[in-house]
Every structure is written in structure tokens, then in C-alpha cells.
Amino acid sequence: MNTTESSPEIKEHYGGTKPERLTVLIFFCALTSALAGFLFGFDTVVISGAEQVIQKVWKLSAGLQGITVASALYGTIVGAMIGGWPSDRFGRKPTLLAIGLLFLVSAIWSGCAANDAQFIIARILGGLGIGMSTVVAPVYISEIAPPAHRGRMTGMYQFNIVFGIIVAYGSNAEILSHIHVDAWRWMFGVAAVPSFLYALFCIGIPESPRWLLGNKGDRQAGIKVLKLTKPDASPDELDAEADKIIAASSQKVSSGHFWTKRLRLPIMLAFLIAFFNQWSGINAVLYFAPRIFQWTGLGAKAAMLQSVGIGIANLLFTFVGLYLIDRLGRRMLLYIGSVGYITFLSLVAWAFFTHHYSIVPICIFGFVGAHAIGQGAVIWVYISEIFPPRQRAEGQALGCSTHWIMAAVISTLFPIVVGVLNPSQYGYIFAFFAFMMCLQLLWVGTMVVETKGVPLEDVQERLGIASLT
DSSP states (O other): OOSSOOOHHHHHHTTTSOOOOOOHHHHHHHHHHHHHHHHHHHHHHGGGGTHHHHHHHTTOOHHHHHHHHHHHHHHHHHHHHHTHHHHHHHOHHHHHHHHHHHHHHHHHHHHHOSSHHHHHHHHHHHHHHHHHHHHHHHHHHHHHSOGGGHHHHHHHHHHHHHHHHHHHHHHHHHHHHHOOSSHHHHHHHTTHHHHHHHHHHHHTSOOOHHHIIIIIOOHHHHHHHHHHHOTTOOHHHHHHHHHHHHHHHTSSOOTTOOSOGGGHHHHHHHHHHHHHHHHTTHHHHHHHHHHHHHHTTOOHHHHHHHHHHHHHHHHHHHHHHHHHTTTTOHHHHHHHHHHHHHHHHHHHHHHHHHTOGGGHHHHHHHHHHHHHHTHHHHHHHHHHHSSOGGGHHHHHHHHHHHHHHHHHHHHHHHHHHHHHSOGGGTHHHHHHHHHHHHHHHHHHHHTOOOOTTOOHHHHHHHHTOTTOO
8 A cells, every 4th residue: 555645635735745654553443443344244234144044933924024134224223323422422432342342242142032022132233333333433534544545544444344245145155055053043143253353453442533632632642642643743743733633623613513504514415425325226236136137037046146246346346446535536436436327327227128138237237336436435434524523423423324214215115116117117216216316416516525635624624614603
């Protein structure tokens, strides 16, 4: 990883000097926090290998089966809504540790559950961990990473989500091939290992210096952590940075006043990036990929193999997104993603209308690639950057809860809409998603503000909110 590259924006903010280097400690902190994303991805997908067996074991009705499968999602919505409070009240580090413990308890309890009620409660706990992690992990990474590397470091969270999804698919298949009695219990229980390691690693990371300085008011501890993350800085430079962080945290909007006119732009940006993320149809494609591929005439086994290909494509293009995010910037990746969305979704719609089904798989892969490079790489990074220090966790909670509510809506509506339409009308689904991405493209061109390479304390100036009261 090149730690000496620069850009005009970075040089401007650092007086023409090279940007801060990426230290081993910062990388370890970012990687540890991003591992919450791995547990997020794993926990979300692991249910796919067990849901049919669970239904038979506990003789669940269709309705109760739906509640059981979606139980983690319910917890996720709540976790995203409340995740900002413990992060601001107790600190980023203890909240990340609590998330690890939630994952650990959920994994063990899910694997040992004696009945469906226990299983649902255990999955809700895991969902709470997922929702809270989408709030706290990106915020922590953004607050500890140097501006020149903040996009890639925060984007590691998204990469770990995708990696966790693929590992869950592989883990399920491996367990099924070697364990024949209660294999489904092992599918959930095996997550206890990475959950324990994640919690252990969280003990070894420092608290966010921006939380120590801005929220707790502990200047000595904040400067101490700044020194760990910036070993090349002089005492005067550390003092100056601490003053800057404290000044940004002390601006005239208290932590108790989030819904203010002053914050209308970042609030709108956080809401819309999360809104458009889901109305691209990405969750519908990821959750129902085998069904979509079967519409094209593929058999069930071939459709499942194509679905695995989606996971691989998602991972590969996530690498591309992380490589480009600090080079091209957040706004440019959203442009690229929007154009890719529109192109491939329109082609899928055309294919269903004209019965040219052979192009659907490759177009779906292209759609997933556009998401991974664009919205997938940008969403968690951007929301964590655009709010002032005292409102950062609340802003992340807003964006994350919007994301998860929209995900629940899309996942619920998709099979209902499919049931209403006949096969010759499926193209309308993808045409609608393409239209929504046209709206996203318009939004990116008129409202999105670039944050690449800008110190967090200066992002407010970019958004025009620093001087507002």
C-alpha cells in the first residue's frame, strides 16, 4: 500500500507537505474494527443454509418461518437506531467490544437453541450487533485514519462484509459435507470463533482520539492517542491538532440538537445515500438471485452456482472500489456506480421483455460490480465523514437505520410484486430500479459534496455548515 501518495486537496490542507503516513497501529485498529463487517456478512448469510432444516425440526408454519429467518434483520434495525447513543456516551472502543460480545452470545445460543423462541432471541441479539456495528465501526475508523487513507481504511468494513458472506457460503457447504447430525447448529456455532477473536482484538485498540477530546474532554488522553497514531508529529503539531478537534467539537450545535436547520445538508445526504443504496435493488438481487436466474431457464443447481458467482464478483469489484476511493474520490465512484446501475438494469429489463435471457447472468454480475465499486464502497465511508464531531454517531445511526429499513421494505415487497406479475412482466421490476438510479445520478450531480483527502474537522467547511448557527 502506497503511503506517500498525495493529491491537490491533501496538499492544500497540509500546507504543501506530504500527508500523514499510515502506521501499523492505525492499520491494526482499522482492521480490527472492520472485522465487525466480517461478522455482519457471515451472520446475515449463514441462515440461508439452515432455514429449511429449522422449519422441519421445529415444524414451523410459513408465517413463523418468515419471522424466524428475518429475526436478525429486526435486531439490525433496532441496533442501527440506538447504536449512536452508547458510542457517544461510553466511547467507540467499549461499544465495539460490546458488539463482539453480542455476536459471541448470539453464535453460541443460536447453535444451542432448544426451541424456535430461543433461536429468535439469539438471532435478534446478533442483529443488534450488526446494526450497531454499521454505526460505530465506520465512525471509529474515520476518526483514527489519516485523511489520505480514510476512504480505503473505512472501506475495509464493506470488504469484510462481502468476505464474510463468501466465507458463510463456504462454511455451510463444508459443514454439510462433513457433519450429518445437527449440521445446522454448527453453521451458527462456528461463528463463535471469529466473534471471540474480534472481541479480544478490540481490547487491544485505543479509544478514538476525537471521542476523547471532543466528547469526554480528556485532552491528555486524546493527545496520547494522537501521538500513537502520528509518531512523526511534534508536540506543537499534536497540540494544534487537539485544539482544532476541540474547536470543531465545541461549535454551536450541542449533541442534544441533531434535527436542526444547520445540519439539513448532511442529514439529507445521509438519508439519500442510504435510500438509493437499497432502491437500486441490490438486496433483491442478492437475496433472490437463484430465483432470478431460474426465470432465465437455468436449473436450480445452475442457478445456485451462478449465485456463488455473484459473491465472487462482489468481492473482486470491492477490491477495485477500495483501490479507487482515495484516488478518484467518493463522488466519482458514485457517478461510475450510477451509470453502471442504469446500464445493466436496463439491459436486464430489456432481456426479460424480449426474452433474450442469455445476457441476464452477465448483466447481473455487471450490476453487482457497479454496486461494489460505487455505492458499496462509498456508503459507510461517506456517512461517517459528513457530520460534525458531536453529531457523527447520530448521523451514522440515521444513515444506517434508513439503510436497514429500506432493506426490510425491499426484501418484503419483492416476492409480493413477483407474485402479482406474470413472467412476461418481470422486466418492469428492473426498469423501475433503473429509473431510481437515474434519480440517484441526478442527486449525485446536484447535491453530493466531495470529501476525499479532507480532514474531518474541515469537511464542515466543504458542506457549508461550519459558519452556520
